Each structure stands twice: as C-alpha cells, then as structure tokens.
Amino acid sequence: MKRLLTIVFVLGSCVASAQAPPVYKDPHHRQVLYTNWFRILDVNIPAGEMGHEHAHERDVATVAIMNAQTRVRTPGAEWGPPRERAIGSLNATQYTGTPGAHTIQNLDKIPYRLIAVTNERESGWSTLTPMKAAGTTIAQQTRAFILYDVKLDAATPESDHNHQRPTVTVLVSGSVENQGDGGTEPFRIQEPGRWIYTPAGGHTLRTVAGTAAHAVEFEVR
Ligand SMILES: [Zn+2]
Numbered sequence: 001m002k003r004l005l006t007i008v009f010v011l012g013s014c015v016a017s018a019q020a021p022p023v024y025k026d027p028h029h030r031q032v033l034y035t036n037w038f039r040i041l042d043v044n045i046p047a048g049e050m051g052h053e054h055a056h057e058r059d060v061a062t063v064a065i066m067n068a069q070t071r072v073r074t075p076g077a078e079w080g081p082p083r084e085r086a087i088g089s090l091n092a093t094q095y096t097g098t099p100g101a102h103t104i105q106n107l108d109k110i111p112y113r114l115i116a117v118t119n120e121r122e123s124g125w126s127t128l129t130p131m132k133a134a135g136t137t138i139a140q141q142t143r144a145f146i147l148y149d150v151k152l153d154a155a156t157p158e159s160d161h162n163h164q165r166p167t168v169t170v171l172v173s174g175s176v177e178n179q180g181d182g183g184t185e186p187f188r189i190q191e192p193g194r195w196i197y198t199p200a201g202g203h204t205l206r207t208v209a210g211t212a213a214h215a216v217e218f219e220v221r
Pocket residue numbers: 161163167169198203217
C-alpha cells in the first residue's frame with residue numbers, strides 16, 4: 001500500500017508540473033524578446049504578491065536587479081525558506097531534460113525583479129572559448145551560457161570585445177554607452193534592468209564620464 005501511495009504521489013507531482021504553463025506565459029515573467037535560440041524574460045513580482053505556478057523546460061540564467069526577499073514552492077511541497085539575492089548576482093539552472101515547476105512569492109515591501117535569459121536549444125550547445133576584455137571577468141560557465149561581469153570606471157573606461165554567439169547585456173548599475181561594429185552610433189542605457197541584444201560580433205561598452213558602471217553579459221551557447 002505504501003508503495004502504491006508513493007507511485008500515486010509521484011504521478012501527481014508529474015501531472016502538476018506538466019500542467020503548469022511555461023514560464024514565458026506567466027504574466028510576472030514577461031517575455032520581452034523571443035528568437036530561435038533564446039528568450040529574454042523581465043521578471044517582476046510586485047511587493048507582497050504571489051506569482052503564477054509555471055514550468056521551466058529549458059536552461060535559464062538570471063541576474064538580480066532588485067533584491068526582494070522571496071520564497072519558492074514546488075508542486076505538492078511546502079513553501080521553502082525565505083531567500084534573498086544580492087543585486088547583480090547571477091544564477092544559472094539546468095532544466096533541459098530535467099524540467100521543473102514552481103511558484104514564487106514576494107515576501108518583501110519592494111518588487112522582486114530579475115532579467116532572465118533562456119537557452120532554447122534541446123541539445124548540442126555550442127562550445128566556445130570565453131572572450132577576454134578589459135574590466136570583464138567570467139562569472140560562471142554552464143553548458144548553455146557563459147556569464148560575464150563587466151565593471152567599468154575611470155581607470156577602465158571601456159570593454160571592447162567580440163562575441164562568437166548571440167549575447168544579452170543587462171545594466172545593473174551606473175550608465176553605459178554601447179557601440180556595435182560597423183560604425184553604428186553609440187547609445188546610452190542608464191536604468192537598472194535595461195538590456196541590449198548583440199548578435200554574434202563585436203561591440204564596445206563605455207562608462208559615461210568615467211563614472212562606475214556594472215553590467216552583466218549572457219553569451220547564449
Ligand atoms: Zn559584450
């Protein structure tokens with residue numbers, strides 16, 4: 001009987017996660033760009049609100065823009081403990097082949113805000129050598145992403161580099177000017193959470209008047 005109950009419980013969990021809509025259909029995970037290779041989601045759960053239950057089927061990486069305290073519940077389980085992420089912290093989770101579902105609740109008085117990038121490949125992630133550039137360090141490498149921290153200031157005012165794969169740059173703090181290859185006009189982003197998409201190719205990120213700026217980059221493998 002105990003084994004039967006276990007089987008019923010496991011089946012119940014599978015059905016629950018299969019029924020949860022994909023993360024990009026959750027209104028608190030607004031899809032702001034979708035290509036053949038990746039999606040960008042603007043995650044924003046207002047203070048005190050609970051998000052919708054949603055399923056993750058593809059590898060995802062996120063950067064924290066506002067560090068509200070949250071808790072997470074997986075189908076059929078209790079709420080997990082409160083958790084907090086430092087602004088600018090990066091996190092990557094492998095879901096392709098091992099999907100998962102959950103609900104996120106914002107326990108705080110400020111919004112819970114992330115920018116998330118999914119890698120839509122089912123397999124065959126590209127292998128590429130990480131790029132090297134001034135003010136730019138590798139934060140994390142997974143099968144689906146290379147994540148970089150770009151920290152600029154008066155001493156290191158620009159990072160001029162090449163991406164072999166499509167890349168999403170997200171501003172965490174300060175202001176940066178972005179200029180692509182081919183003589184494009186530079187443009188400025190200055191609001192935390194603003195992002196830039198760069199197809200494979202080169203671009204330059206510069207501080208504005210030498211002030212400190214922090215951006216992160218998601219190279220989609
Ligand atoms: Zn870049």
